[in-house]
Amino acid sequence: MTNFDIKITRTDAPKAKPADTSKLGFGKIFTDHMFMMDWNSEKGWYNARIVPFENLSIHPASTVLHYGSEIFEGLKAYRRADGQVQLFRPIENIRRMNRSAERLCLPEIPEDIALHVLKTFVDLEKDWTPDADGTSLYLRPFMYGNDESLGVHAVHNATYAIIASPVGSYYPEGINPVKIMIEDQDVRAVRGGTGYAKCGGNYAASNRAGERAAKQGYSQVLWLDGVERKYIEEVGAMNVMFKIDGKIVTPMLSGSILPGITRMSCIAVLKDKGFEVEERLLSIDELAEALENGKLEEAWGCGTAAVVSPIGELCYKGVKYPVNNGEIGATTQMLYDTLTGIQWGKIEDTFGWTESL
Numbered sequence: 093m094t095n096f097d098i099k100i101t102r103t104d105a106p107k108a109k110p111a112d113t114s115k116l117g118f119g120k121i122f123t124d125h126m127f128m129m130d131w132n133s134e135k136g137w138y139n140a141r142i143v144p145f146e147n148l149s150i151h152p153a154s155t156v157l158h159y160g161s162e163i164f165e166g167l168k169a170y171r172r173a174d175g176q177v178q179l180f181r182p183i184e185n186i187r188r189m190n191r192s193a194e195r196l197c198l199p200e201i202p203e204d205i206a207l208h209v210l211k212t213f214v215d216l217e218k219d220w221t222p223d224a225d226g227t228s229l230y231l232r233p234f235m236y237g238n239d240e241s242l243g244v245h246a247v248h249n250a251t252y253a254i255i256a257s258p259v260g261s262y263y264p265e266g267i268n269p270v271k272i273m274i275e276d277q278d279v280r281a282v283r284g285g286t287g288y289a290k291c292g293g294n295y296a297a298s299n300r301a302g303e304r305a306a307k308q309g310y311s312q313v314l315w316l317d318g319v320e321r322k323y324i325e326e327v328g329a330m331n332v333m334f335k336i337d338g339k340i341v342t343p344m345l346s347g348s349i350l351p352g353i354t355r356m357s358c359i360a361v362l363k364d365k366g367f368e369v370e371e372r373l374l375s376i377d378e379l380a381e382a383l384e385n386g387k388l389e390e391a392w393g394c395g396t397a398a399v400v401s402p403i404g405e406l407c408y409k410g411v412k413y414p415v416n417n418g419e420i421g422a423t424t425q426m427l428y429d430t431l432t433g434i435q436w437g438k439i440e441d442t443f444g445w446t447e448s449l
């Protein structure tokens with residue numbers, strides 16, 4: 093797709109790039125430009141542009157401010173050892189964004205156009221991709237309903253934007269297993285709701301449980317299903333996998349779970365290495381039993397930010413269960429090494445997942 097015009101206005105005041113890439117943190121500084129385009133139910137997508145990074149001006153009655161019409165994506169550009177910058181499975185993010193859009197009655201973007209604008213934007217900002225170990229350029233595409241009226245109805249005007257932020261290593265001090273609280277009060281999503289869509293509203297609704305867990309020293313919550321509070325769903329902003337008695341078990345995509353691209357990639361790597369992977373319902377009782385009889389060998393979360401995050405302790409109804417003595421297990425480590433190896437171009441990408449600009 094090359095005949096989709098993007099008007100580029102370069103900044104005349106480029107910012108200094110961070111000198112110390114060990115202190116980048118996550119999503120705190122932004123590059124010089126941003127991509128934007130608008131949509132109207134009559135005109136379709138129009139006014140695609142790359143402009144200097146700046147605050148948005150938004151009507152006080154804008155749909156997103158009142159009714160939460162917002163979706164987003166998260167992916168990274170990685171600098172390889174040879175200096176080239178590459179993306180990891182960007183088409184999967186685009187497909188997921190369109191599924192999120194469909195759920196929230198926001199407009200979809202044709203895949204070829206979405207990929208073209210993403211690559212054009214990243215190409216312009218690629219010098220912001222840091223090169224220290226574990227660092228990357230985090231890309232945040234997002235879309236919001238932008239009608240200037242308070243009526244409740246499907247969106248007639250929307251805006252799509254992409255911003256980029258150089259981010260530090262998720263594990264500046266080496267991989268540390270995290271402590272996870274199993275949430276038995278709040279639920280994140282229900283079947284028929286928006287659990288499978290990557291939308292801001294899901295996050296707003298999950299903050300309370302996250303805060304409660306944090307107060308007790310837990311880094312994230314593990315969600316149970318919204319109907320019976322019995323089946324494992326996912327961890328905070330990550331999908332979750334368990335190694336039980338030699339087999340890998342991960343909750344199936346039931347509609348209330350976010351279909352992670354890291355999840356999908358972990359499953360492919362595991363199968364490629366000969367593991368048996370079961371995507372199915374996993375009840376908290378089955379998990380507790382596996383914890384008690386020592387069959388739970390490993391547990392980890394997986395998502396773009398951390399790639400793979402080993403779980404060292406699970407807490408359920410006040411009872412603390414250590415997992416693998418609080419250490420990272422061999423399978424978790426293998427997944428981390430394989431995925432990060434492919435993403436940063438350190439090992440051969442036999443899956444064809446990476447995409448140069």
Ligand SMILES: *Cc1c(COP(=O)(O)O)cnc(C)c1O
Binds near residue numbers: 329330353394395
């Ligand atoms: C984004 C996200 C994930 C992970 O998805 P990836 O594509 O692997 O980054 C998992 N759960 C939730 C709730 C998310 O928002």
